Amino acid sequence: MLRWQIEMAVICNKVLRIPDVVFQKMSDTILNTFEVLIEIIMPQAHSLKKFNTFGVEASCDQFFRFHHERDIQDWLAGLPIPKEKFFVLGGGSNLLLLNHIPLTFMQADIQGIRYEDKGESVIVHAGAGVNWHELVMDTLDKGYSGLENLSLIPGNVGAAPIQNIGAYGVELEQRFVSLRAVDLYSGACKTFLHDDCQFGYRDSIFKRELRGQYVITEVQLKLDKKPELVLTYGPLKVLSKQKQVLTAKDVSNEVIRVRQSKLPDPEKLGNAGSFFKNPVVNQQQYNNLKIRYPDLVAYPVGNDAFKLAAGWLIDKAGLKGYRHGDAGVHQQQALVLVNHGNATGEDILNLAAYVRDTVKTEFDVELEPEVWIIGEQQVFS
């Protein structure tokens, strides 16, 4: 709570003699209303440092947080801000923020997890503000499987469909049923089914045609009562040899162990996970590269296409552990750019451009950022 919010609670209790229990029930709505009013009456730059896992200093024009879908609709109805001036924030784990961003940031901090029995399966309904990993843990604790390979991915539920999060052989779309979202232009609520989302590799319609138009408020996923474990990914393959009866919890524990040993914890070293997507090349390009680099790491994806491991390319280009000031390429994971302390968003952006250009020169392959770069001009050139 901010200081004024605490003071508000005291006033309600001491002056207006509203008992604590009643205040707590009212407080969500009261605080929300006051937050909105204060933002409108006294607009001020808001620091976003604690809202991005790179931990860079940045600010925005206004910042609103909502706890209910209805509040978002009411707020939009009475608001004179042009809708293209909005940016919807989740947990800030897939963003690179640059200096002052002249936008209104809003966060759908909608909590709640609910299960719907469907016989052999269950549908979990999760609020956009639920922490993703906490959702995964909750489903496993209840004995439902399906999300175990996606353990420990940072961020919130509302952002998960945006880039169709994926890890260790599983993508969100395999479990996705539908989502609810509020249209920032009309204020109307809409349900998107699986096909409406046009999921792809780290991609969905919300990154393309519908970019910036919707705030997701709830996601529904299908889970199994009887686990069908996905153990195709390297480190998970050995699990089945170690234990006769494997549970979804075992898989989750292994995923957590491997992730913790490989990826830097943003709490200790600022980062946003993989900075670049794995680039896809055609057969001809793949053949040429394979002749020059017999140890090239690549996977076939459909006809005539290969996905290259971007981390391998960066490593091979000699950039693993490279550092310019406080912006660096991670020592163990070349795909992860890190903030060693006081790097600015610009420092990390310059490093990313250097990495991209070096890879282009060495391999003639174009790296595209997976991370959203948000600044006044939102460019990466």
Ligand SMILES: Cc1cc2nc3c(=O)[nH]c(=O)nc-3n(C[C@H](O)[C@H](O)[C@H](O)COP(=O)(O)OP(=O)(O)OC[C@H]3O[C@@H](n4cnc5c(N)ncnc54)[C@H](O)[C@@H]3O)c2cc1C
């Ligand atoms: C250490 C680390 C490891 C990671 N590992 C993985 C991994 O294995 N696999 C993977 O896929 N990703 C990974 N990521 C990236 C990141 O965790 C995911 O992209 C995550 O889904 C981002 O969630 P967020 O809530 O932090 O979203 P943010 O970073 O806040 O936002 C990301 C995008 O989603 C939009 N958005 C957020 N919430 C909403 C909403 N409610 N409605 C509409 N739009 C919204 C934002 O506008 C933005 O465009 C990793 C990140 C880190 C730091």
